[in-house]
Amino acid sequence: MDVPGSDALLPAVLRNRPSFVLLRLAALSRQHCADQLSSVGISQHQHGILCCLQEYGPACQRDIAARLSIDSGDLVAFVDGLQKDELITRQRDERDRRRQILSLTPAGARMLRHIEDLLDASEPGPLEVLPEDQRQEFLAAATLVLAHHAPDTWGEPADRSGVPVPAR
Incomplete structure (x- = not known):
């Protein structure tokens, strides 16, 4: 029996494996979110950084990297972009000059409100069914x-x- 589209159908063992299904759903959800954020020039990691600063206040880069499970080396590029766009400030910690303290700017707070409105408007996204x-x-x-x-x-x-x- 020839099933239309059966050449693309995933094997049943994969379609019934929760870990595989969740991985595929996570990828679909991540792409949906990335598409929304890219419309304002922000990455998902940058969104996470803004959320941390909004909720917890100024913090050192290392603490934000740990909270979001982002490699501290990778965080620098995300922070550079946010600072360039004047959404955050980065200053040396007066008590420990090795540390960089990040703070949300008023423009960053406005951008975060805009992003949250954008994401709220696009919900439920892939779960709309x-x-x-x-x-x-x-x-x-x-x-x-x-x-x-x-x-x-x-x-x-x-x-x-x-x-x-x-x-x-």
Whole structure:
């Protein structure tokens, strides 16, 4: 029996393997987000840096690199671009001249609000095929798994408004 498009169909063993499915979904989601951010000339790592500075205040480059799991050497290029666009400032720490302290500028805060509006408008992105209740369940389940494996970085699982999700 000839199935239309069957030459491109992934093997069933892969389509039924959760790790493979999640990797493909992550790639799809990452590309969707990258497309939105590229429209304002920001990378996903740069967005993460702006988010850190907005939420936690001025911080040294090394701390931001560790928080976002970005190699500190790679972080420099992302920071250079943000500084060039006057979205952040970078200054030597007076107490330890080896450290660079990053701060969000007012222009950076405005850009971050614009980015968040842009991302909010593009949600639910690849998950649009799911009804809202299933999207919320998926988010809660994914967050629960991530919080279980990395509680230091994910904290307690919470809904989008920050309300903790009870363990099941």
